[in-house]
Amino acid sequence: MFDKVKDPVCGMKISKKTAAATSEYMNKTFYFCAQGCKNKFDDDPLKYIETEENRSGCCG
Numbered sequence: 001m002f003d004k005v006k007d008p009v010c011g012m013k014i015s016k017k018t019a020a021a022t023s024e025y026m027n028k029t030f031y032f033c034a035q036g037c038k039n040k041f042d043d044d045p046l047k048y049i050e051t052e053e054n055r056s057g058c059c060g
């Protein structure tokens with residue numbers, strides 16, 4: 001079974017198994033397609049994380 005996740009920095013869909021880098025933040029693991037994406041994330045995680053509060057609108 002493919003375990004696809006989204007690289008929060010560049011938006012690329014990647015597999016957890018093939019992720020080039022991972023980072024843990026707020027008890028969650030984030031997966032990245034490249035070390036460069038992880039570096040950007042580590043620099044400013046909140047910029048890339050989609051939280052419930054960040055989403056605008058209510059009822060999609």
Ligand SMILES: [Zn+2]
Pocket residue numbers: 007009010011012032033034037
């Ligand atoms: Zn990426």
